[in-house]
Amino acid sequence: MSSAAITSHETEHHGAPPSTCRFGMIIFLLSEAMLFAGLIAAYIVVRGAHQGEWPPTGAPDIGVQWPLTGLNIVMIVNSILLISSSVTFHFAEAAVKKGRSGLLWLFVTIALGAVFLTVQGWEWMHLRHEGMWFPVFSSAEHQYDIFGIYGSTFFAITGFHGMHVLVGLMLILWCALKQMFTNCFTPQRHAALENVGLYWHFVDVVWIVVYTALYVV
Amino acid sequence: MSVTVAAPSTAHEVEEHSHHKPHWFFHYFWTYDHKMIGLQYLWTALFFLFIGGGLALGVRYQLGFPGAKVPLIGQFLPETLAIDGVIAPGGYNMLVTMHATVMVFFVVMPLLIGAFGNYLIPLKIGAGDMAFPLLNELSYWLYALSGVIVIAAFFVPGGGPASGWTAYAPLSTVASYTGAGAGQSLWAVAIFVNGLSSIAGATNYITTIVNMRAPGMKMFRLPLSVWALFVTAILLIIAVPVLSAAGAMLFFDLNFGTNFFVPIRDGIVTGGQPLLWQHLFWFFGHPEVYIMILPAMGLVSEVMPVFARKPIFGYKAMVIAMVAIGVLGFLVWGHHMFVSGMNVTLSAVFSFSTMFIAVPSAIKTFNWLGTVWKGSIEFTTPMCFALAFVSMFVIGGLSGIFMASTPVDLFIHHTYFIVAHIHYVLFGGSIFAIFAAIYFWFPKMFGRMFNEPLGKVHFFLTFIFFNMTFFPMHNLGLGGMMRRIADPTIYTHLQQLQPMNQISTIGSIGLGLTLIPFFWNIFWSLRNGPKAPNNPWRATTLEWTVSSPPGHGNFPKTPVVHNGPYEYSVPGMEKDYLMQTEVAPEGAQLEAH
Numbered sequence: 001m002s003s004a005a006i007t008s009h010e011t012e013h014h015g016a017p018p019s020t021c022r023f024g025m026i027i028f029l030l031s032e033a034m035l036f037a038g039l040i041a042a043y044i045v046v047r048g049a050h051q052g053e054w055p056p057t058g059a060p061d062i063g064v065q066w067p068l069t070g071l072n073i074v075m076i077v078n079s080i081l082l083i084s085s086s087v088t089f090h091f092a093e094a095a096v097k098k099g100r101s102g103l104l105w106l107f108v109t110i111a112l113g114a115v116f117l118t119v120q121g122w123e124w125m126h127l128r129h130e131g132m133w134f135p136v137f138s139s140a141e142h143q144y145d146i147f148g149i150y151g152s153t154f155f156a157i158t159g160f161h162g163m164h165v166l167v168g169l170m171l172i173l174w175c176a177l178k179q180m181f182t183n184c185f186t187p188q189r190h191a192a193l194e195n196v197g198l199y200w201h202f203v204d205v206v207w208i209v210v211y212t213a214l215y216v217v
Numbered sequence: 218m219s220v221t222v223a224a225p226s227t228a229h230e231v232e233e234h235s236h237h238k239p240h241w242f243f244h245y246f247w248t249y250d251h252k253m254i255g256l257q258y259l260w261t262a263l264f265f266l267f268i269g270g271g272l273a274l275g276v277r278y279q280l281g282f283p284g285a286k287v288p289l290i291g292q293f294l295p296e297t298l299a300i301d302g303v304i305a306p307g308g309y310n311m312l313v314t315m316h317a318t319v320m321v322f323f324v325v326m327p328l329l330i331g332a333f334g335n336y337l338i339p340l341k342i343g344a345g346d347m348a349f350p351l352l353n354e355l356s357y358w359l360y361a362l363s364g365v366i367v368i369a370a371f372f373v374p375g376g377g378p379a380s381g382w383t384a385y386a387p388l389s390t391v392a393s394y395t396g397a398g399a400g401q402s403l404w405a406v407a408i409f410v411n412g413l414s415s416i417a418g419a420t421n422y423i424t425t426i427v428n429m430r431a432p433g434m435k436m437f438r439l440p441l442s443v444w445a446l447f448v449t450a451i452l453l454i455i456a457v458p459v460l461s462a463a464g465a466m467l468f469f470d471l472n473f474g475t476n477f478f479v480p481i482r483d484g485i486v487t488g489g490q491p492l493l494w495q496h497l498f499w500f501f502g503h504p505e506v507y508i509m510i511l512p513a514m515g516l517v518s519e520v521m522p523v524f525a526r527k528p529i530f531g532y533k534a535m536v537i538a539m540v541a542i543g544v545l546g547f548l549v550w551g552h553h554m555f556v557s558g559m560n561v562t563l564s565a566v567f568s569f570s571t572m573f574i575a576v577p578s579a580i581k582t583f584n585w586l587g588t589v590w591k592g593s594i595e596f597t598t599p600m601c602f603a604l605a606f607v608s609m610f611v612i613g614g615l616s617g618i619f620m621a622s623t624p625v626d627l628f629i630h631h632t633y634f635i636v637a638h639i640h641y642v643l644f645g646g647s648i649f650a651i652f653a654a655i656y657f658w659f660p661k662m663f664g665r666m667f668n669e670p671l672g673k674v675h676f677f678l679t680f681i682f683f684n685m686t687f688f689p690m691h692n693l694g695l696g697g698m699m700r701r702i703a704d705p706t707i708y709t710h711l712q713q714l715q716p717m718n719q720i721s722t723i724g725s726i727g728l729g730l731t732l733i734p735f736f737w738n739i740f741w742s743l744r745n746g747p748k749a750p751n752n753p754w755r756a757t758t759l760e761w762t763v764s765s766p767p768g769h770g771n772f773p774k775t776p777v778v779h780n781g782p783y784e785y786s787v788p789g790m791e792k793d794y795l796m797q798t799e800v801a802p803e804g805a806q807l808e809a810h
Contacts, residue, residue, distance in 0.1 A: 016348045016349060016424075016428075019428070020348050020424055020428045020429070021349075023424050023427060023428060024348060024349060024352075024420050024421070024423075024424040027419075027420045027423050027424060027454060028416070028420045030454055030455070031416045031419070031420070031454045031455070031457065031458045032458070033458075034454070034455050034456075034457075034458035034459055035458035035459070035461055035462050036462075037458075037459070038458060038459035038461075038462030038463065038497060038500075039462045039466075041497075042462070042463075042466065042477065042493055042497060045490065045493050045496070046477070046488060046489065046490050046493060049488075049490060050488045051486075051488070056488075134473045134474050134475070135474040136472065136473055136474040146474055146475060146476065148476050148485075148486070148487035148488040148489065149476055149477065149487060149488040149489050150488070151475070152466075152469070152470075152475035152476050152477055152487075152489070153477075155473075155475070156465070156466060156469055156475065156477075160465070
């Protein structure tokens with residue numbers, strides 16, 4: 001049942017074996033899932049108890065409606081880009097497993113993720129333009145209103161997710177640069193790449209939940 | 218007769234084994250060795266014990282002698298805390314808040330999980346180190362960083378957080394209510410960073426326990442302390458992120474103008490819900506209670522069989538009870554909110570699920586009794602503390618049943634009865650177990666024996682002063698004394714109870730002074746204690762097979778495990794215990810396989 005113990009010399013010099021790293025990553029992602037579960041549960045509770053219109057009168061509507069608004073189309077395309085970045089990362093992994101560098105796919109993934117983040121930033125700025133922004137940053141010329149919990153939950157949840165995308169991007173960039181300069185990922189050794197992949201797929205799955213909760217329902 | 222597989226015959230062998238001596242900085246401050254990380258946690262948390270204890274003395278002094286100048290240090294207190302040396306009502310709120318925050322997040326959790334988890338898990342499962350040593354060290358430094366942040370909260374404009382350790386909204390989310398906006402923000406940041414440290418540690422523990430056990434160390438051969446830490450780590454992984462999310466929302470509410478917990482801002486209805494904070498907080502907060510008691514139960518379950526010279530009674534029942542407590546712990550958070558205006562039917566459900574937890578808790582208690590029953594008990598200091606743990610836990614557990622019942626809770630909610638309860642389980646429970654564990658593993662950690670008579674003095678004084686401090690709180694609570702009031706004497710119905718408050722305060726000063734024999738013992742024994750042999754207690758688990766303290770890499774050769782962890786007084790054996798690494802002699806009737 002139990003695997004052989006590893007002496008600290010081995011762990012220090014070679015790190016834990018791939019299966020152990022993978023296991024640890026999954027445990028960590030479980031806690032990440034609970035973080036988003038907390039945020040989204042809070043969203044469900046406050047929205048369920050919300051009195052009156054949703055979104056509140058005067059607040060810009062981000063919800064999907066028919067016919068699609070311009071913002072709808074942008075965010076749907078953006079979601080498709082993020083989800084396809086999971087596929088491209090998978091191609092990178094598959095390439096590495098076949099003995100190729102996988103660099104091309106890694107950079108495509110980075111590009112897709114970066115576009116996603118940029119568009120997300122554009123959406124924030126767009127909403128700011130519509131008057132939904134943090135009131136604490138109001139200046140004399142610009143008075144903002146966060147429109148109660150509508151804005152609070154939107155900025156907090158997409159903000160938390162955006163931070164995770166950013167961390168994921170930096171991890172993938174680190175993998176790509178390592179691969180470029182040291183060629184360290186081989187069909188036999190690519191545990192780090194695999195773990196970064198787990199994280200990236202997780203961030204994408206969370207986006208599907210976030211998108212459904214904030215934009216669709 | 219018996220063959221010891223992995224034990225080095227002398228400490229010298231292990232010394233040779235550790236091939237290089239690192240620079241002192243990398244030995245004490247940035248180390249990948251789980252034992253040193255455990256000790257980092259131990260010393261840091263003991264330092265915070267002084268801070269948390271000092272804050273508690275401030276609280277008790279104010280309650281016992283309201284309006285009197287704080288002796289000795291009164292004139293040095295900042296204006297947010299005291300005016301002319303007399304504790305101010307707002308300052309009292311800060312003391313209460315910071316006392317609980319420091320004790321929960323910076324003393325009890327780091328001691329039980331950080332110190333003993335790190336030190337014991339690899340040694341007890343036969344591994345050289347944790348699965349991710351770097352992550353382990355990061356987890357310690359995140360903890361230290363969060364400690365600095367939480368202490369810094371005292372020194373910002375407005376003073377420390379003053380909304381209680383539960384930081385109930387909207388008291389915590391609107392700075393003007395307590396006057397401590399910056400302090401409350403720092404509190405939220407500290408809780409967030411502390412949470413990262415907990416998650417990093419818990420990830421490491423689960424991964425290590427599942428993947429790095431020595432050959433033959435089946436899950437049902439794990440010592441109960443490892444099982445307890447395993448269940449605890451799972452609770453941490455699930456519960457802590459929810460608090461982190463809530464803490465982040467609190468921070469946003471305070472600083473960015475969001476409205477998660479603020480129902481009305483500047484006269485405009487926002488849709489935020491103060492009750493949401495309570496739900497999120499207690500979804501974390503109740504499992505947190507078990508996070509702080511399960512490892513204590515595990516540690517005590519290690520100590521008791523050794524000094525009763527008997528196997529633990531019902532090993533598997535103990536494991537199942539811990540898992541059951543862990544699972545049920547997630548279904549009971551509403552019992553903190555009976556008076557919050559929650560749905561009455563929901564109250565009944567939470568009431569039932571809470572009482573249900575009494576079942577696995579009682580299983581554990583009776584199994585401890587079964588363990589010492591007809592044992593040949595050696596009343597060493599660790600054993601005294603372990604027995605005190607069981608008895609105090611019973612008192613705390615029984616008063617918990619009172620609160621589980623909604624109608625009774627309506628009466629005692631937010632009174633000192635609750636304060637008595639929490640201290641019986643957290644001090645009488647967790648801290649007594651921590652003392653038991655510190656004395657029990659002191660020889661292993663430092664290679665020296667502690668002074669037994671001085672340990673006994675520490676035990677008896679702690680036991681007496683603990684009960685003197687906290688038992689009157691039951692009566693105070695039933696007499697109607699509310700929590701979180703700075704001056705009980707302004708209430709007519711509490712004036713007659715004031716002597717009890719004073720008894721409690723005198724007890725708490727005594728309790729503070731008992732730390733003198735404790736630290737005297739530790740520091741004196743570190744230099745002058747007799748050298749500890751590998752296995753001073755004649756215990757069976759793997760850490761006792763190696764030298765005291767264990768060398769770099771723990772085990773010169775990977776140990777092979779043949780038995781369960783509690784083979785004491787085995788019928789058919791000459792020696793009264795069988796190490797986990799020993800092959801049982803012919804005819805020995807073992808407890809487990």
